[in-house]
Amino acid sequence: MSIHSVPVKTLAGESTTLGQFAGQTLLVVNVASKCGLTPQYEGLERLQQTYGERGFSVIGVPSNQFAGQEPGTAEEIETFCSTTYGVSFPLLEKTDVNGPDQHPLYAVLTTQPDAGGEAGDVQWNFEKFLVSAQGEVVGRFRPGTQPEAAEVLAAIEAQLP
Numbered sequence: 001m002s003i004h005s006v007p008v009k010t011l012a013g014e015s016t017t018l019g020q021f022a023g024q025t026l027l028v029v030n031v032a033s034k035c036g037l038t039p040q041y042e043g044l045e046r047l048q049q050t051y052g053e054r055g056f057s058v059i060g061v062p063s064n065q066f067a068g069q070e071p072g073t074a075e076e077i078e079t080f081c082s083t084t085y086g087v088s089f090p091l092l093e094k095t096d097v098n099g100p101d102q103h104p105l106y107a108v109l110t111t112q113p114d115a116g117g118e119a120g121d122v123q124w125n126f127e128k129f130l131v132s133a134q135g136e137v138v139g140r141f142r143p144g145t146q147p148e149a150a151e152v153l154a155a156i157e158a159q160l161p
Helices: 040-054 074-085 104-109 150-159
Strands: 007-009 015-017 025-031 056-062 128-131 137-141
Touching: 025 040, 025 104, 025 150, 040 056, 040 074, 040 150, 104 137, 128 150, 137 150
Parallel strands: 025 056
Antiparallel strands: 007 015, 025 128, 128 137
């Protein structure tokens, strides 16, 4: 299944696919509002501002699977992200990234190994997957990797025109 044909829902509950982002490089990140890594929203938003005009977008995917750190409703998540971090990138609906109810998007993403060669389950909030403009998963960065780490920036730059 092409990553662009995976059905998803926006945070507002509208059905769509990632096909609307075909031709753009994406950084898909499972996010949470009450996590020690939540300040990574700042770096993600800077990536959006820096590279957005070059055909790049961050896609935030709220998930409550890790210690219940995303307990809010869609409206609460939207308010938190916009007022606390000025998030301008798209957010999808709250999603299971692991387990029996794993979203099809993450069934595709988690086949990508990280730099150490390990694929499989998402480890924690703020795991990042780089998707090429053609819809291929081309990179994976574990939660502790900051959005603006040298290896992330180099990988994004390599995908952009």
